[in-house]
Amino acid sequence: MPSKRSEIIYSVLVQYKKMRKYKDVVFRYALLGWCVAVLMSCQQTAPRTDQRNGTYVAEDSRGTKVALKHPARRVVVLFEPMVDELYMLQAGEAIVGIPEQVYQHASSYRFLSKLDERIARKEIATPTYGGRANNVESVIGLRPDLAIVYEQDKETITQLEGLNIPVFAVSSKNKQRIYSELRGVATLLGKEQRAAELISYVEEQLKKMDRPTHGVRKKVYYAWSKGRVLSTSGKGSLMDLSIEAAGAENACPLEMEAPNIGAEQLYSWNPDIIVLWNSSLNDVYDLKELAALPAVKNKEVYVLTPTFNFDPHTIKFMLFAKQLRHWCYPEESAEELEKEIQEALDTLYGNTKGEA
Secondary structure (H helix, E strand, O other): OOOHHHHHHHHHHHHHHHHHHOOOHHHHHHHHHHHHHHHHHHHHHOOOEEOOOOEEEEEOOOOOEEEEOOOOOOEEEOOHHHHHHHHHOOOHHHEEEOOOHHHHOHHHHHHHOOOOHHHHOOOOEOOEEEOOEEOHHHHHHOOOOEEEEEOOOHHHHHHHHHOOOOEEEEOOOOHHHHHHHHHHHHHHHOOHHHHHHHHHHHHHHHHOOOOOOOOOOOEEEEEOOOOOOOEOOOOOOHHHHHHHHOOOEEOOOOOOOOOEOOHHHHHHHOOOEEEEEOOOOHHHHOOHHHOOOHHHHOOOEEEEOOHHHHOOOOOOHHHHHHHHHHHHOOOOOHHHHHHHHHHHHHHHHOOOOOOO
C-alpha cells in the first residue's frame, strides 16, 4: 500500500501536469505555488523513520547517514557520555558493550548500577584496552547491529565499517551537536519521542536561568581535572556553554578548547569564582602563587561533585549550569538546590533508584 505522503506527492504532480491546459498565467502560478507549498509541507512533516522501506535513518557528526532496517537491539557504545544518554533514552537494555571507564569512575558506576543490574554486577562487556583504545575484535564478538563511536576514533570507525557494522559517530562538541546526536541515536533505537521529551525539558529548564538583569555578570574560571589548575576551557567549549547558560561569563576570553596559562594570566583575568572538576579545594589553596588571587582569598572556589551529575558532554550541561548559577547568584539554600537537582535527575532518567 502506498504511504499517505506518496499519495499526496502523486496528487501534486498530477495537478502540476494539468497546469499546461490553463491559459490564465496568474492561475497557473497560483497553482504552482500551491504545489510547492504541499511538497514542502510533506518534506517538513516526514518522520525520520522511512515508512516506505522500513528503515531508520539518522545523520551522525560526520554528516554520514546511518540506516537500519529495524531499531538497534544490540548496541556497543564506545563513548562514555553516550552510555549515559542511552539510559536517559530508556534504552539501556540494548547496550551490550561499554567503555571500561563506566566501571572505573566511581560516581558513574554508583549511579548507573542502580539503573541496570548488569552494570552493578559488571556483566556488560568492555571491549576497550583502557582510555579510548578500542579492541575491535572484542566489539565484533558482541555481534552489534550498531556501534556508537567518538568521532576522533577514526581507525576504529574505519575498521568497523569495513566489517559492515553500522557506526554512528558522535562529537558532543556543542549544544547543537548534543541535541542532534541525541535525536539521531534515538531514531536508530526507536526512541524519538523520548529524545523530544528530554530536549524539551532541558530547554524549559534553561529558560528559567535567564541572565540576571542587575549588575555585572560574574566571571567564572574553570580548572581541568586532577589538579590541573592552570589548564582551562576557552570560548566555544562545553564548559563555556554551561557558564553562559548559568548567566555568568567565562573568565578565559581565548577562543581555544584547552589553553594552558600562567598564574600571571589568571591574575589579569581576576575571576569571581573558580570551579574545579574531579579535583580538590587544596589543589588551589595549596598553590602559593595563587594565594593573593581575590577568588582564593575570598574562598570562592568550588568543586562540582559528583561529577556524573554535571557531565557537559550530555544534556546534563543544564545541571552544570544550574549548580554554577547557585554559586554565582544564590537565590535558594543548598538543600533546596540539592532537591531540585535530584528532581531533575528523576526526570532525565525516569525513575532513578536513589541519588548519584
